[in-house]
Amino acid sequence: GSKLSMQASWINDAEFTGYVVAETKGYYTAEGIDLDYLSGGPDVIPEGALVAGKADLALTTPDTTVQAIVDQGAPFKIIGAQYQKNPLGVVSLASKPILAPKDLVGKTLAVPPVNVVSVEAMLKINNIDPKDVKIVPYEYDPTPLLKGEIDASVDFVTNVPYTIKMQGAEAVSFLLYDYGFTIFNDTVVVTEETLKTKRKELVGWLRASRKGWVENLKDPAVYPPLFKDTFYKGNGRTIANEIYFNTAQKPLIESPAGLFSMTEEAIAKNIEALSRVGIKAKREMFDTTLLAEV
Amino acid sequence: MRPVRIGWVRLRPARWKPSLSLTLEVAAALAIWELAGRMKWIADGALPAPSAILVRLWIDWADYPPHLAATLTTAAVGFLIGNAIGIVCGTLFAFSPVAERLFRGVNVAIFALPAIAIVPVLVLTLPSDGARIVLAALGCYFTTMTATMVGLASADPRGIDVVRGWGGGRAAVFRYVRLPAAVPAILSGLQVGAPNALLGSILAEFGGGGRWGLGAYLIGSLGRAEPDRLWGIGLVATACAAVGYAAFGLLGRALTGSVRAATLPTGTAALPAPALGRSGRLALAAGAVLMPFALWWGAVAASGLPAMLVKSPLDVFAYLTAGPRAEGVRERLIGALAETLPPSLAGVALGVVAALLLAVLAEAAPRLARLMMPLSLFTQAMPLVALTPILVLVFGRGTAVMLAVTVSVTFFPAYVLLAQGLAAVPQGARDLGRAYGASRWRELRLIALPAAVPHLFAAIRLAAPRAILGVMIAEWLATGTGLGNLLNRARGMLDYGMIWSVAVLSVLVSVALYELVSAAEGAVMRRRGG
């Protein structure tokens, strides 16, 4: 088959189970694709792998991608979206619950530096002055939240609540998406060049990946145990954790228009949300023609 | 026990005397830690008890082998490469002060470059393990290079006279006097290198996206809010670092004894100073400024990466001056620098003082100092990001945390070099103080420390560039201010122009600090004579 490399946005966890299912079931091979999967990590910038030619396709956060297109003139196109709703949310302890943006006033919120702009935008959308919230860096470790050093953190709601439960506390959360920051996540991004030269493979990738995800989400508890000693091995987490994640992400991924879809309505919402952050997204940055071929 | 001979080196294996009181001290320290962990004294339990860590290690043990293997191999290869280059370059610079001047900026830049800024670029330019090896090597290069130079410069002039007295030139002086005399110092460089190589390899995993390695394991474990796991990983890394540290330390101690002069030399045989006229000095200064930029340019060209990712000096200049956003960028940079600089300066001072205190402690209470060593090594081999919770819980998110992080990243190389300098003080000088009943403190102040002034300055030169780095790490992890925050946010925005600008700015400040220390050193050494 022809080689296609994809850069993931994080380490091997349930966030990418669909692709693993597709790979192990041979869906990519069936599409004539020889997939090279590159795991990500906290300091991996997926778009960088695209620019450097290290990967043909990357899973990204759309605000970053669009900003790169606008500011740097990066030749990117978004050809699909894994998450219809960004799983990023504000997580807090049930004992000191923060259930809506207004509860954040006067509180300390830990935000991954990458997401600070998005969070500030979400606050503004909800008529809250970002100055009224104390934003500190977040390094994906919920301990300060558990210890009460911070009041809330911005993280994937698909995962942290589980961790917090394991530590004997209860978590509550709300999605940024539900408070006006309506963007995708794990957007499938390629360069214009790749779009031209590897269109067939990309369509094949989308088709195979969709199949894999559909298969995976049929019963989110089925696949993670199978990958215990392969894909997940060494990630330091439990299979129960991955099942929780897989289950929690199901509603954020599924779409009546088909997995990975980017409906005109959703794209418009993304453009709208990003514009509030000062990022000028345009319709032509989203290329839905490949999805149409799938 | 029979001494072992390796060439001119004779090692007398120290007899292992299991001392009861040392065992008691270790037991006491562990007991206090255990209690602190159990009673949640520190950071509300974010510092786990040793028993909890061990239990956790036991449970997780099956996870470790592949991670450990990946980290150890890359760290070891990087360690070998970095130290080899460090020793070779240290030698070269020792003998060519002109080359040393020319490359000073480059050297300091290598030492001061924030890993979070270069890893993404390295990862994109190099094959999978390449970035880890390079970062591990970078972690060793500068300290070993510095230690090599200090060692070569501290040779006894009498020995040099002897070699020259039989017609020996620079090469013979190097081979028969300077190099043997420098071995303990070089070994102290290797001691620092052991944890640094490990940390370098681990940090590269954060940006490398590989699956195997303690760093990868750490990332996966971060989100679990289980400090005992994180500390377990840290302790395993520390144990590996400690093996290297102890091995080179023992070798160094065995050698220092045999390298130390029996009688006091009348001075030290300083290395040649550049014999240059006015125009020569000007040309050299110009070259020294241009060299880093030239190499930077070359590296950018060689990387073959598109201009969006890697910026040439001209690109950075354009980013800072041209375009509608340039002014805003400059304002942010200056504002951030103003936030970063003051704690950095305080950090240099505190880092050196911490190094000095520990070195003094190692003299006055060697056992207590040895007890501190695991903790010191832990702070070196453990990525600070994993300690964020405990850092913020104990120190908050203000100046205290910045200083704490800065001290932890500055003191260690400074300490090791300083301790080596103190160990190398000729017996005759020590005897002099003791013959008048000098207290440990007086002996240190009047004899050992003045004798180790070259080492002290080298220690400060090591601490200065690291201080900025330390503050930036704290800003990135805890406070969300200053250059560290700017860098981190820029990464999220793919604002490579900003990433490069911050990196360049932090390096420039480091070089300036380094030059300041070097100038002070020159003045003091001139006044000091011999």
Place this chain on the structure above:
Amino acid sequence: MGEALDLVLGDVEKSFTVGGRAFQALGGVSLACPPRSFTALIGPSGCGKSTILRLALGLETADRGRVAIGGRPVAEAVKAGHTGVAFQDSALLPWRSVTDNIALPLDVLGRPRGPHLGRIGELIDLVGLGGFAAARPSELSGGMRQRVAIARALVTEPSLLLLDEPFGALDQILRRQMNLELQRIWLASRATTLLVTHGIDEAVFLADRVVVMASRPGRIAATFDVPFERPRRPELLTDPRFHALEDAIGERLYAGMEPA
């Protein structure tokens, strides 16, 4: 005049590791220097003279036997600043000037320099280094360095003075001059003095008692009392009684002497 302190070594044994093997440097040395006495120690190279001095300063510890100054552990006298020493090697600190090197014992003992500045200047003149006060050790000749070490040994006006071949690198005239100066200082201070020397003439000229050592293991072979009155004048050096004592000591010294 300082305190009257005696130095006593009682049946002292000391071994070292030399070339990887155990080596007995001193085998049962007993030596008593009474308060205000002047003892010269003479013996073949390597017989343990310097080792005795180092034991007396607490720089080495005896494997067996007892070392005491004024009846107490040596460390006490040393800490109290009662001792002064000139090592065999001049042992100057390279970064200190002549003045500062001479002042080192004061610094170590925590005594202010101020009141001693005059004395330091006198000592510099005494050892013939006027004009070299600001020089560094690396700028001095071998003999000049040794003279700095002598001045340093005297700066604290010690009650127990330990001198290890202090005049070895000096020319004969200077050596004679320094001998006379040392006698003068000793007469004034009456510090208990132990002088290691290779010069029998120097030993007899200066000491109350000459202790002769032998090697392998280092031990005391004989002790000679020196009967000459003080102050002794250079004329004594040509006195037949002086020569007779010299010869007696020499004979004992060279009897079965083998260098170690």
Place this chain on the structure above:
Amino acid sequence: MGEALDLVLGDVEKSFTVGGRAFQALGGVSLACPPRSFTALIGPSGCGKSTILRLALGLETADRGRVAIGGRPVAEAVKAGHTGVAFQDSALLPWRSVTDNIALPLDVLGRPRGPHLGRIGELIDLVGLGGFAAARPSELSGGMRQRVAIARALVTEPSLLLLDEPFGALDQILRRQMNLELQRIWLASRATTLLVTHGIDEAVFLADRVVVMASRPGRIAATFDVPFERPRRPELLTDPRFHALEDAIGERLYAGMEPA
């Protein structure tokens, strides 16, 4: 027997910076040591004796004047391994054993040790250090270290031998023994020798010619030829002619002598 090389210093001047000020160490020194001659250099402490040796080895360069060995720049003779030196300070490398320290000149000159091992052993015995071959300098006494330095000076069988007070730290008997050994070696090798010493007796006993120096600035005050036949026996030391020459030299040496 090595090459016949002379050492010539022609009107040499040398200044140093001492304590921050210029100091003239040598003011117009002319000295010629003919091939196969034995010259003793004697003079007050600090008069520039060691400086002359260092100039002869190229370790210092003259401010003015000429220094040559065998009519060529000193560096050539030194590089060719024609010279041997014992410095005033024994200057041993701490990490080398006695054997290895003695072998250092061979290593520096790139000569294999193998053929010289026997000689090294002989030299160790000659200086009375049998059994100490494996010892480190820190394990030796002061006199023992000096003896290693003497052995080292001789290991290359030099044509020009420069000795700076080599016997200063030795006891009188050993010193005598070493004097006799040095004479024996010199008679066998006929190396041009320049010996710095403070012992007039030693100078007269060993040398063809005794050169007396004076200080401030260092200069040559007088030269005495020594007429006694070789080999000279210990009995010579009590010969009245020997004493007469000693006295003449002493007189000249101490005339207007002030230590510098």
